[in-house]
Structure formats: structure tokens, C-alpha cells
Amino acid sequence: MTETDVRAALRAQRIEVPSWAYGNSGTRFKVFAQPGVPRNPEEKIADAAQVHAYTGVAPVVSLHIPWDRVDDFGKLASYAAERGVRIGTINANVFQDDDYRLGSVTNPDPRIRRKALGHLLECVDIMDATGSRDLKLWFSDGTNYPGQDDIRARQDRLAEALHATYQRLGADQRMLLEYKLFEPAFYLTDVPDWGTAYAHCLKLGERAQVVIDTGHHAPGTNIEFIVAFLLREGRLGAFDFNSRFYADDDLMVGAADPFQLFRIMHEIVRADALRVDSGVNFMLDQCHNIEPKIPAQIRSVMNVQEATAKALLVDTDALAAAQAAGDVLGANGVLMDAYNTDVRPLLAQVREEAGLDPDPMAAYARSGYAERIAAERVGGQQAGWGA
């Protein structure tokens, strides 16, 4: 790839940011409130727009329902457009109602299953209003104790709800099915791994696609293998990017293991799936529990950009040649050459060419936005997970 092509690819890259990253978050032990945190969806979108303003590659904001429910989603979409961004993926939430103590769509109680399905269908209504393409489904459903419920019956219930939701989708809409090893369910999780999500998507149809949340795997899982495998199968719909040392820590993407992020982006580039029309949606899903949220999002976007730039710099001809020759050290060396390159000057140049400040973190810090929202957003209820 020529350096011109690399720069063009970096300029064309798109990363979707989550509305909830700008609200308060924490652990079961404590949610530390931060100054200036948004009190409503509009303020979240305003903050997200800052991230795009300084990086130029994050023009889309995911919503989470009911956290971001408003009376008029068309009006919210207009609000976003005024700030230079647009509404993206709609995230369903069937884990916070008291009714969902023993599950939502897999609950043994049919009344509760109907209620959960109703919420999923409502989310499609919202997609119609916002013009969103993607419905993202993460189910916290599962059990805490062996025997608590029937593993197989829960799969039947899950399949039924997914089917009904899929049928409701418009021709241009997609279902993104997320999996997660554990938490908040502690014994059984009904969609625990990519294989489960993949098997359900196969039965639903081509617009059902798997989401890889990089923090949702068992220790030792080779995530880039899953990326490559799902791309080969045409079933990788999206990423929820974040990073972790232990469980689903939801740290900034690239913070815990930048080499892993590079390997993931290498598979993306390898499969020519970086293109916006590839069908892979690159989203962030993180919790900035102790760090300020807007700069943490900017840093996260930059981390993805840096990993992408390195992946684009891999000398694919040399790599293929070394692989074909069985040259273990040589092939590994080609990959490491790209990884060890300092791509920050290249990205600074890409930003300048796009009319942006070469240093988004510094530019945001200088802008006074953080101080302004801290001063202005006084009173009201700060946004959060409402757990």
C-alpha cells in the first residue's frame, strides 16, 4: 500500500462513539461522579461531537434505550446534525427493569419474555425514527446457580425472541448480536461466546451479524482469530472496542494490550474490511470510571487510529513471502516492523491535511470546553447507568 493510500484509508476511517461513555459509570462498589457530566441525551451528543471535532473520524453516536429515550427522536437527530454528528446504532437494554431479575427474553415467565420482546421491537421503532441501520442486542440473561433454569429451554426462548425481532427489521436494517463470557450472570450466560451468537445469526438470515466486544472473552482467547473467522464467514457486524486486564474492565481501547489491538486491525486490513461500506461497524464501548470522559474518548479514538495506521503499514508482500517460505522469524519480523513504527507523526499529518489540530488531546484541553460544561451543568440529574 502506498503512503498515499495509507493516509487516505486513515482519513476515511469511521469510529462510532457511545452516548453512555459521557455519563457517569463505575463498579458495584462505587460510581464516582464527575463534574460537567451530561444530564440528558442532548448533552451527551454535544460531548460526543467534541470527540469528532478534534479527531475527524467519529461522526456517529450510538444511543442506549431507555437511557437515551426522548419524546421526539427526529428532533434529537436534528440536534445531532447541527453539531456535526449523527445518530447511529440503537442499543436495547433489557437488564435494568426489576422484572428482569431472572432474565429477559430467556426468562422462564412468558409475561416477562413478552415485555422484553416489546422493548426490542420498540427499539426498531426508534431506529425507524432516527434512521439507524443497526440494532445492537446484548443480553445479560443467564443464571447464577447450576440448576436454576434449563440451559436448553433458554436457548429456545432466545431463538424465538431473536426471530420475532429480526422479522420486524426493515430491509436496510441489521441485527447485531453480542456475546459475553460472564457478568452479570455468574454461572450460565445465554450468549457466552461467538459460536453461540454465530449459530443464532445463521438461522436468522444475512442481516444478523455478530458483535465482538473485545472485553468479553475468557483469558487466553485469541480475539484476532475470531475476527478473521467471522470475516471469512461474512458474519462480523461490529466491534465494541475497549480493553481489559482481567474481566470486562471496559478500559480505553488499546490501553491494556496495544499489540492485541494492532493484531485485530491487521486482520481487518487483511480482509479489506476497514472500508466504511464493509459492513463492519467500529464502535467504542467503554467506562471512564475515574478519568475524564471526553479526553478519554479522544484518546481511545486515537489509539484505534494508531493501531490502524500500523496495520496499514505492514509490508504485505514481504509478509506473504515469508509465510509461504515457512520463515517463522522473518514473517513475525515483518509484522513487528510495522508494530514498532512510531505512527504518530503520520497521523498528525493526516489530521493537518484534514484541517485538524495534529494533537487532538492538547487541542481539546486548550478549548476550555471541560471547564465550561463543569460550570454550566449544575443541577439536574447526571446521566449514568441508573443501576
Added chain:
Amino acid sequence: MTETDVRAALRAQRIEVPSWAYGNSGTRFKVFAQPGVPRNPEEKIADAAQVHAYTGVAPVVSLHIPWDRVDDFGKLASYAAERGVRIGTINANVFQDDDYRLGSVTNPDPRIRRKALGHLLECVDIMDATGSRDLKLWFSDGTNYPGQDDIRARQDRLAEALHATYQRLGADQRMLLEYKLFEPAFYLTDVPDWGTAYAHCLKLGERAQVVIDTGHHAPGTNIEFIVAFLLREGRLGAFDFNSRFYADDDLMVGAADPFQLFRIMHEIVRADALRVDSGVNFMLDQCHNIEPKIPAQIRSVMNVQEATAKALLVDTDALAAAQAAGDVLGANGVLMDAYNTDVRPLLAQVREEAGLDPDPMAAYARSGYAERIAAERVGGQQAGWGA
């Protein structure tokens, strides 16, 4: 051991229950409230007294400060005594104040460190008032990102706070230092493993002892080894019992891996540390997020009893002989013989001899207590973690 000795040991066993197990708990995603949950320390103690009433081996209740702070701890102790139980370990909480976002005793800010130390010292004041022997210290302190703070400097600060607190203890009081692999800190935890807790205890003095929370280890950790090692060193002060499949799931002890609990109790029996005067405090520390709390505590106590009974039934002579002979299958077989024994009839007999119902779960269910508290405890603020 004769069967008479086994029964005597089971009758003499003591398990301490945590006041907070009776309040609401949950995950970062949701706390599901339950009917009848206590609204104050007195109601928690009343519930704990139920567990003792039906099991006969749980006469002590741990308090958590500030969750259980009252104006008059002497009065609370009297209240407990009236219900047939007494106040046990005092648990400090230096993780829920907004000031502790970057740590408590290891915080880079000396003002916050002083505040945290002040709380620890206050807990000793409370111990004086309640007559508690043990101060349990768990620090959530750590960092989320590499570089966020200096690993070594934090150890210096930790040592300083532990020293000041230890100095404040009375001659009959002990410090129990707990370790935990991760959560809520996601990169560095300042007391992440038994080795760290042990090293600090060594420097403090003999009344500083290590607490093993069974859910606080990395995957693959051989917990019974740690039990045996700390007993050999005279540094095992207490257990926080619970069970887990993944991280710190805080499920009922014995629910996830009953064989592991048996192996732990085998090391306890092996070292003659089941005795109340052994210095090992057997405590529960669990979260009954989705199951009713009092019966979950009763079941947990019974699970510890069953594991203990099996451990007491190990044919130690046959085991020693097979071990000495290098008979791998024989020695393992002796242990498994005890584990595979159904000890429920034996425990039913022990209970009947103590004037208790042989089936604590059924007896509690019949008692109507659950229905009564659900009806009576209306209004007010249910107890919880207040995260």
C-alpha cells in the same frame, strides 16, 4: 477420629455471618431489590439471628462501617445479645467516599490518606465499644491504567497506614488483611495476592493476619495450598467464604466447586485449625443478588458444615500410609471416599442432638419469618451497598 469426635467437632464449629448479606446487592448493571430487606443494623442482626436459630453454628455477625454505623454500639451489642448472637469482626470501608476515587491509604494525596487512616482508627474505636476482636481491612486501592501512579510509592503509603492502625490496636485485638486479584481496580491492585498481605503482616507483628477470600484469586490458583502454607506460617487469620465461576462472583460458598471447599476444609482439619481457639475466623462474605438472603445464608452455613463433615471423615491413617507408600491412586481414593460420602444424615443427627430441626431450610421456610418481614418492613430505605 471417632464418630463421637466428629459430631463434637461439628457441634463446636463456628461460622460468622456478614450484616451486609441481608441487604440488597447486585452488579454494576443492576441491584434488584427484594421484599423484607432490612432498613437498619438492628434488622440485619435480627435476620442474622435467624440463621443461627436454625443452624446453631452462626452466633456471630460482622459489621461494616459506615453501613452499620449507629450512635450507640453498646446498645447494638445488647440488641444482638437479646437475639442470641453477638457482634464480631468490624469491616472498614474506605472505598465509597468520593475522595477515594484514586485510592484511600495509598492515594497520592496526603489529605485523603489521612482521612482514610482516620476511618481505620475510628473502626478500632468501634471495636472497643463492641468488644470485637478482629478488624478486617480490604482495600480497593489500585489504579486502572499503567503509569497512573507509582507502584512502589503506593506500597510505602500502605505500609505507613497499616503500621499506624496496628499500633492503635489493643493487646487482644487483631488486624486481618485481605487481598484481592482485581476489582474495582483494573490494572494495579495494591494488595493483589496472599504474598503481599503476608509480607506486610510479617512486618507488623503477630496480631496481623491474612484473610483468604475464596473468590479473590486468579484462575487456576490452588487455594488449599495457600491455606496450608499460611497455617504452617501461623498467619491465617480468617476466611471470607463464597464461591465463584469467574471473578469475584460472591455466590454461596460451596455452590460453584464443592470439591474445592472440601479440600480447603481438609487442610483446616489437617492442621487442627477448626477449633474456635485456633485463631482462624470462618466468615461468610457473599452477595445474594437474585436469591432470598436469609435462606441463602442458611444454605451457605450448611454447605460449610457438609464440607467440614466430609473433611472430618477422612481416614487420616489410611491417607498417611498411602502417601508414604507413594500410592497415588490409593491416597487420592482415601480422600475421595470421604468426599463421596453423603454426610447429610450425620449433620441432621448433630442438629437434632442440639435441639434443632434436622432440616434448617425447611424449618426456616415453615417459620413464616420471610412473609412477616416482607409485610412489616414497608417504607424506609432498604439497606444496600450504597454504590
Added chain:
Amino acid sequence: MTETDVRAALRAQRIEVPSWAYGNSGTRFKVFAQPGVPRNPEEKIADAAQVHAYTGVAPVVSLHIPWDRVDDFGKLASYAAERGVRIGTINANVFQDDDYRLGSVTNPDPRIRRKALGHLLECVDIMDATGSRDLKLWFSDGTNYPGQDDIRARQDRLAEALHATYQRLGADQRMLLEYKLFEPAFYLTDVPDWGTAYAHCLKLGERAQVVIDTGHHAPGTNIEFIVAFLLREGRLGAFDFNSRFYADDDLMVGAADPFQLFRIMHEIVRADALRVDSGVNFMLDQCHNIEPKIPAQIRSVMNVQEATAKALLVDTDALAAAQAAGDVLGANGVLMDAYNTDVRPLLAQVREEAGLDPDPMAAYARSGYAERIAAERVGGQQAGWGA
């Protein structure tokens, strides 16, 4: 299920034993030779026949090619029949030739891929000769370093080899595809999880089925979920039973976590898949590195029987009722009641009804077989992995 039905199910159960369990095995650090170890396939079969003689449920022996290659497989089958057992699954080995350093069917070198495929096809020839139904494929293929080879190209090569092999199978023959998290490949494993095996099987056809080796998962994996899921999909072909605390330890099944084995067998019974005609082949795959091999196999068979008996004793009506009612503790309690039952007397009775000694371990020990083979099998080359 009535007790009569339980006993009948236990009598009808079938467990297949591996020829290689009777040979020497070890770790990369050391293979400890044992006295009396077989020197050829006939002696392995003779040892396997002992396991069946004392348990009555293990009449089938898996072979491993080339370790068990003989000139005349028909003669070997007759030899087995004379000893009361028969030849079962044929296991291919494409990991021990020097050519396979960088992979077998996924090797970048087409010559080596052809050689590996040739071996797979030869194994089908052997199946024709032995009358075996199942071809078991485990591929050690993978890479040790990022970049070493192309993840996706290796999947293409894998699919091609599987397709060619599947085409060669007779109408009554099956392909069993095994997955494994890691080892001996240390970065990428080409079939690392059940999802990968399942996806390939789907494309091959109905006689391609997934094998679950209980030791081949990441920490924290809920294996019984995979069992239930594959049964629901009609894609669970077989188990390789063993147990582990850490990685692929290949300890005796049920030795590390007997509760997990029970949960697995509960899913089997739940799906009525214990029947011999269910299509699920229950095999052992273990390494008795330090313990004597024949009694270790007997113990392993007994461990599976005990877990099965407990699973058969689950009060399914009570379980279903508690699950439907959302009674978390009640439903868990029903499962635990069965698990906590001592089923050894029941199994002793089943054995006596079948004309067997109620205590297989003791009966084998008394038989003098171990002493006889130690005395007779002198000279020659003991069987092993030949690593």
C-alpha cells in the same frame, strides 16, 4: 425416572477407552516409564479388556494411527473380539512427523498438506478394515508467533482437507472434529473452540460432528453449556473425557472437578443422549503419567458412572417446577440433592446384577494381572507417544 430405569440406564451405558492410555506418557519435562506397559497394539487391547472385564461398560477401544498401525487390522479386530472388546474410533495423527513442524493440513507447503491428507484418507481405509464408525480428527495445527502464517488462508486449507476426507467416508461413517484452545501451538490454533469446529461441520454435512475434550477450554468456560448447545443443534458427536486444573492436564475424568462432570452428565440425561444409539460417543482421553494405567482407567470409568448415576437421580419434575416458579434456591437444591447422594451402593448393586464384582478397583488389584504383565513384558520397546 424409577430406580429400575436408573439401573437399566447404568447397565446400558458405554464408555470407550483409548489404546494410548496404556502406554507411557508424560510431559515435555519427562516421561516416567512404568513396569508392564504394553509393547504393541495387542498388549494395549489386552489391557483395555481388563477395564471392561471389571466394569462391564467399556467394551470398545479407540486406536491411534500410526501408534497402533499393524499389518492386518482384521486380525487385530479378531484379537480384540477374543478378549471381549472391539475396536472403535480411529484417531488420526498428523502432528509427529518432522514435516508437520509448521502444520499438517494447514501447512503453507502444499506437498505437506497432501501428505497429511493422505494420512487422513489412510485412516478411513483402516476404518473400513476395522469396521469403525468414527474418525476422530484433532489437529495440532497452528502457529507460535503473530504473523507466522495467515489465519484465514489456514482456514481455507483446513476446509479443503476436511471436505476431501468427508467425501471419502462411507455412508455409515462419521467424522468427529475436535477443538483445543492451545498446545502445542502457542499463538494461533486453527481449531481453537467449539464454534470453529461447529462451523466447519455445518458445511460438511450431518455426519460431521463436534468432539468435546473436557480439558480443551479456556479458564471459566461453561462446558455443560456447550454440551447442551451442541445437543440442541444435533452436532455433539463425542466426548474426550479427562479433567484438569490448569491447561490440558489429561488427569482422570472427574478427578479435578466432579461437580462439573455431574453437570455435564445432567445435560446428557436431560437431552436423552445417554442411550448408545444417541450418536454421542463417550470416550476417555487421559494420560496416566505417574499413576498405574489400568487401575486409573478403571477409576475413570467409575467416575463417569458415578456422575451419570447422580444425573439420573435428579428429580426432574421437582427441578422443572422450581425452575418454572423462578425458585433459585429450590431449583439449585434439587440438583444438589442428586449430586450429594452417595451413589456407590447403587453402582455396586448394578455391577452385582451384571455378575461383576461390586468393587472393580479391589477386584482388579486382587487379580494379579498387574504383577503378571510386569513380569512378562520384559524387553522390547514400551509403547508411548514417541515424541
Added chain:
Amino acid sequence: MTETDVRAALRAQRIEVPSWAYGNSGTRFKVFAQPGVPRNPEEKIADAAQVHAYTGVAPVVSLHIPWDRVDDFGKLASYAAERGVRIGTINANVFQDDDYRLGSVTNPDPRIRRKALGHLLECVDIMDATGSRDLKLWFSDGTNYPGQDDIRARQDRLAEALHATYQRLGADQRMLLEYKLFEPAFYLTDVPDWGTAYAHCLKLGERAQVVIDTGHHAPGTNIEFIVAFLLREGRLGAFDFNSRFYADDDLMVGAADPFQLFRIMHEIVRADALRVDSGVNFMLDQCHNIEPKIPAQIRSVMNVQEATAKALLVDTDALAAAQAAGDVLGANGVLMDAYNTDVRPLLAQVREEAGLDPDPMAAYARSGYAERIAAERVGGQQAGWGA
């Protein structure tokens, strides 16, 4: 640190290479032989000398007894000196004799314990002959099954053997005690973690020090914490460097997680422990199962150099200021700035200043050494682990 100081530190760095890395190695499944592999200790030393010739920082070679046993160690030392290197740490091996099936120094059989101790003492004799400072002890001792042996008694036996060995050491000699989570023992490992090694070292005396093998931890372990903690305690004696994705994979250091290696070296630099006289011995311990061994060692040395260079470039003043200010993103950013720097030009310059080729890999490849040893080393028995 000035750039001059950084270059000086890099020039002064010393990394010790293991003789066994040049012999064949593999997994329990297969050892793939490579052309040109040494047949004796002299040839191993000759290969090790190549690594030093091209990197300039690896002048010391560890020996492994009995793999490297020779009649005249003084002569071997002279041989090494002639090739520009010297003999370093002596590694004891008490895991490959048939007697050690159930353990060496912790074996229940006192005869075998005496034999194992005899070997440890013999290793000190060899140290006297070679002038080695360090005795490295790694014990594979442990058990595969619960109950197989007594956990506590094994600690007593371990303590006794360590004491006897420590007493035998000369005043300038040290004992380095290594820990390992598991393998080859699969249930209990007698020295499983740093805490155990540390506790034993404390009782022995100041010349007993802990060895951190970077591959010997449970998933999720924060290794740099252990580094920092042991440095604070004055008990970090050495590293065995390698890398891993899963278990003890023994891949090239820095290959699996280069960011982790950087964090480790950051703690080293933080504690001023890079200096040769710091008492920390930086050793490699790797298995080049599928890649050529000499270039793999060169690459490994370079990986340590690169991580070290980045650690030396950390702006410590800025880091301390951000940490003191509680600036989470700022402090992390200072660390990442150093990590993201491409230090290869700097290291090339350091090499040129030392009269070396700036590209050690290319220089070695051009040298023809690999072809020469492949041609010359024909016949004889290639060195390996002899498992």
C-alpha cells in the same frame, strides 16, 4: 535522563543466555529436530558466543546440570573465555531421573530426597569450579491428584533441602529460587507463586533471592507489581525472560505482549536495578521449538533492549508530576509516549558506537554461521532435554 545516559545504560546492559536454548526442545507431542544443533556443551557455548558477538550485551551463558555436565568445568570455562563469553548461573535439574516421579526434595521417600539434595550440592561444587555466582533452583515437585501427598509435609521437606543447600554456598554465592504456577505437576506445585519463594528466602538469608520467570503466572497476574514489590523488599534475584499467550509457552521474550515487557523494564529502571551491580540477573529461558535458535536468541536480546530503551526514555519528572496531580490520562500518556517511541534507530546507534553492526539479525544471517554448523555438525547426538 539525558540521551547520553540512556545510551550508556544500554551499552552497559547485560543479558544472560541459557545453554539449553541452542539444543532441541518441543512439547509433549513432538520435538522437531533442527539442523546444526549442538551436540555438546562446547558447541552450545560457541552458539551462545554468536549471540554476544552480534548484540554485545550477552556475554554470559547459564549451564544446566546434568545436560551440560563435563569432566572438567575449568576447561569449559576456558573454552568459553576463548569465545568471548563466560559461564554464569548453574541450573540444577532434579526432575528427569526416574526416581523423581513423585518429587525430588519433597518426595515422601527420604532416600530420594537425599539423592536430590546430593545433586543440589554437586551443583555448588560445579559453581566453585566455574566461578559461578548464582545457583538457580526450579523444582517441578508437586502432585497430580488431591490427597496424593501432604501439602504441609512437603513444605517441611522443601525447607530442609533449601536450608542444607544454602549452608553449602560460599560467601559470594547466591541461591535463586524460582516459582511456577503449574506444569509438570498438575494439581499441587510445591513452589507455585512468588509468595512461597519469598517466604522461604526470608528464612534462609539475604543471599536467597526470588527468580521471576515471566511465563510462570496465572492468567491476569500483574507481573510488574511483583517486580516492584520484590525490588522494594530487596529480594528480586533474577529474571527468566520469555513470553506466553497461555501457559508456560516459552516463546521469545517480548513476542506475546511487548507492552508488558516494557512495564516490567519500567519498574527496573524506576528502582535503578538495571545496573550490573544491582544484583538482578537478567536471563533468558526460552524454547525455540519451531524457529532457528541462534537468531531467535538474538531477536530476544534485541526485544529486551528495545523494552529497556523505551523504559529509559520515560520522562520521569513529567510522570511524577502527573501522578502527584492525580492526572490519570496525563500520567498514562507520559508512559505511553515512551512506549510508542521507535527506539530502533537509537539502538542501532548504540551498536555502531560499540563497533557492532546496527542490525544484528541481518549481520548474523550474512555471516554464514548457520550454514556452517548445519554442514559441520553431522553425526552424534543433538542436545535436547532428554525427556
